[in-house]
Amino acid sequence: MSTARSLSRKRPSGRKALLATAMLLVAVASAFPLAWMVLSSLKTPAETMQVPPVWIPHTPSFEAYEKVAGVINVGRSMWNSLVIASVTTAGILVTSMMAGYAFAKYSFPGRSLLFSVLIATMFLPPIVTLIPLYRMVGSMGLSASLAGIIVPNLANAFGIFLMRQFIAGVPDELIDAARMDGASELLILYKIVAPSVAPAIAALALFAFVYHWNSYLWPLTVLQGNADAYPIVISLSRLLSYNRGAVNTGLVMAGATLAVLPPLILFVFLQRFFVDSIVGSAIKG
Amino acid sequence: MAKAFRASAGIMLAPAVTLIGVFVLVPMLLTVWLSFQDWSTQTPFSEANFVGLGNFQEIFGATSVGRDFKAALFNTAIYTALSVILILPLSVVLGLMVYQRDVAGGTALRTVLFSTYMVPMIAVALVWSKLYSPSEGPFNQLLGLIGISPQPWLSSPRSALVSIVLLNVWQQVGYFTVLAIAGLTQIPGSLYEAATLDGANRREQFRFITLPLLRRTLLFSAVIAIINAVQVFEPVALITQGGPVGSTNVLTYHIRRVGIERAQGGLGSAMAVMLMLSLIVCVSALFAFVNRKDSE
Numbered sequence: 001m002s003t004a005r006s007l008s009r010k011r012p013s014g015r016k017a018l019l020a021t022a023m024l025l026v027a028v029a030s031a032f033p034l035a036w037m038v039l040s041s042l043k044t045p046a047e048t049m050q051v052p053p054v055w056i057p058h059t060p061s062f063e064a065y066e067k068v069a070g071v072i073n074v075g076r077s078m079w080n081s082l083v084i085a086s087v088t089t090a091g092i093l094v095t096s097m098m099a100g101y102a103f104a105k106y107s108f109p110g111r112s113l114l115f116s117v118l119i120a121t122m123f124l125p126p127i128v129t130l131i132p133l134y135r136m137v138g139s140m141g142l143s144a145s146l147a148g149i150i151v152p153n154l155a156n157a158f159g160i161f162l163m164r165q166f167i168a169g170v171p172d173e174l175i176d177a178a179r180m181d182g183a184s185e186l187l188i189l190y191k192i193v194a195p196s197v198a199p200a201i202a203a204l205a206l207f208a209f210v211y212h213w214n215s216y217l218w219p220l221t222v223l224q225g226n227a228d229a230y231p232i233v234i235s236l237s238r239l240l241s242y243n244r245g246a247v248n249t250g251l252v253m254a255g256a257t258l259a260v261l262p263p264l265i266l267f268v269f270l271q272r273f274f275v276d277s278i279v280g281s282a283i284k285g
Numbered sequence: 286m287a288k289a290f291r292a293s294a295g296i297m298l299a300p301a302v303t304l305i306g307v308f309v310l311v312p313m314l315l316t317v318w319l320s321f322q323d324w325s326t327q328t329p330f331s332e333a334n335f336v337g338l339g340n341f342q343e344i345f346g347a348t349s350v351g352r353d354f355k356a357a358l359f360n361t362a363i364y365t366a367l368s369v370i371l372i373l374p375l376s377v378v379l380g381l382m383v384y385q386r387d388v389a390g391g392t393a394l395r396t397v398l399f400s401t402y403m404v405p406m407i408a409v410a411l412v413w414s415k416l417y418s419p420s421e422g423p424f425n426q427l428l429g430l431i432g433i434s435p436q437p438w439l440s441s442p443r444s445a446l447v448s449i450v451l452l453n454v455w456q457q458v459g460y461f462t463v464l465a466i467a468g469l470t471q472i473p474g475s476l477y478e479a480a481t482l483d484g485a486n487r488r489e490q491f492r493f494i495t496l497p498l499l500r501r502t503l504l505f506s507a508v509i510a511i512i513n514a515v516q517v518f519e520p521v522a523l524i525t526q527g528g529p530v531g532s533t534n535v536l537t538y539h540i541r542r543v544g545i546e547r548a549q550g551g552l553g554s555a556m557a558v559m560l561m562l563s564l565i566v567c568v569s570a571l572f573a574f575v576n577r578k579d580s581e
Contacts, residue, residue: 114298127560129317
């Protein structure tokens with residue numbers, strides 16, 4: 001890599017200018033829709049309807065946000081999203097660490113077969129299981145509830161895979177020493193293994209949280225119109241149908257901004273973990 | 286000692302294996318079983334009646350059920366192919382932009398690109414439906430600046446599916462760029478050094494070193510891109526409802542409509558099985574293609 005860098009330093013500066021321009025254009029194209037979303041959420045209703053469009057609101061107002069609060073129960077929806085995302089994430093962490101530890105550090109008959117079967121489920125689109133799962137969750141008495149959204153997602157193959165990759169790198173000597181001291185396996189996992197793979201745990205936690213904050217198909221299917229249990233992403237769809245055809249752009253943009261903020265804020269502060277775990281999942285396999 | 290570990294392995298695996306077994310593997314097998322049954326989603330599984338290949342005959346038949354399903358399968362194939370064709374080359378180009386060191390700002394660019402992957406699809410769909418708005422939407426306004434006439438985007442059957450592909454590419458390309466960067470970091474710098482000594486220019490280095498050594502990464506990316514593409518749901522459910530004229534009726538949306546909303550669980554399951562089989566065929570073909578290239 002370092003040689004590639006030093007060789008390319010000799011390139012002419014016209015090429016650099018072109019590259020810098022291309023990079024800037026890509027960044028602008030990538031950031032534009034979200035920037036436009038935030039700007040539009042601050043416009044007055046008249047401004048959102050104007051042709052040609054107003055790019056920057058003249059007098060930024062939070063009127064649209066107030067209106068959102070009048071159409072959907074923002075606090076309740078955000079709370080539901082928080083409960084769904086954090087409880088699911090906690091479950092995924094526990095189940096993934098335990099199973100990942102077993103796959104990385106124990107040998108038992110059928111280990112590779114079981115691992116292959118579990119990993120194969122990673123590539124199964126959720127729609128394939130949606131119909132029977134909907135019925136099963138209903139007959140367990142969990143439909144139209146937060147539990148119905150959470151329980152089927154408490155374990156997943158990606159988490160097990162990621163944890164196995166990272167736990168395999170924890171030295172056996174550390175674990176054996178703790179066993180000599182008479183520590184139980186669960187205690188070893190908690191006290192010795194978990195701290196050694198903390199960055200991977202952080203990555204998995206963030207991934208799971210954002211994924212389940214954003215998840216739409218399953219909650220929509222389970223909840224069957226029980227608005228009290230709506231996460232914010234489902235409440236948003238009510239904004240679009242509210243006042244359809246009339247001035248609702250600002251309203252929709254304000255709602256979208258509210259839903260985007262939590263995952264985006266998490267990402268900005270912790271993006272290193274996100275990127276590391278994607279790279280880990282791609283090249284360690 | 287070994288025996289004790291076998292017991293621990295059981296304890297450690299029990300929660301994950303039970304949950305994945307009950308909520309993924311059992312429903313998957315049920316989907317396959319239900320595809321051979323006449324069954325309403327509103328009734329218990331015990332009410333199902335075996336109909337052999339009846340559901341499959343119906344979804345590939347000449348009635349409206351068959352026409353709608355075949356159209357949805359076709360739309361999904363187009364959507365998936367377009368997504369992969371756009372995402373893979375873009376991810377390599379953007380990956381090179383982030384990875385190069387001639388111009389500063391690569392890491393910042395990566396952050397901007399990847400941030401869109403964090404945005405809930407529902408918000409992406411809402412924002413883009415307004416960006417695409419034919420009259421007051423900014424896209425047509427920008428096109429007007431460079432002298433291109435306004436496009437109908439989501440409102441025409443000719444362009445609606447492509448418009449959804451574009452918003453999907455915008456959201457996901459950052460993720461695939463990070464995958465491409467991971468692949469690029471695996472290529473030893475000494476190869477480029479040797480190639481430069483042999484007089485290979487940049488284009489030749491890309492063609493004969495970068496691209497062949499990215500093959501595995503691109504295979505992984507292609508598989509993920511395909512699996513992601515068949516899951517497209519929010520923009521269709523929220524904005525186009527499968528229209529105009531069925532042009533955006535894709536499988537995830539269609540299967541849910543048939544199997545949940547219309548409660549035709551048997552038919553929906555047969556469609557889901559066909560989706561699963563199509564995926565297996567596509568992914569196997571991809572692997573076979575790359576393996577053949579590898580042995581060349």
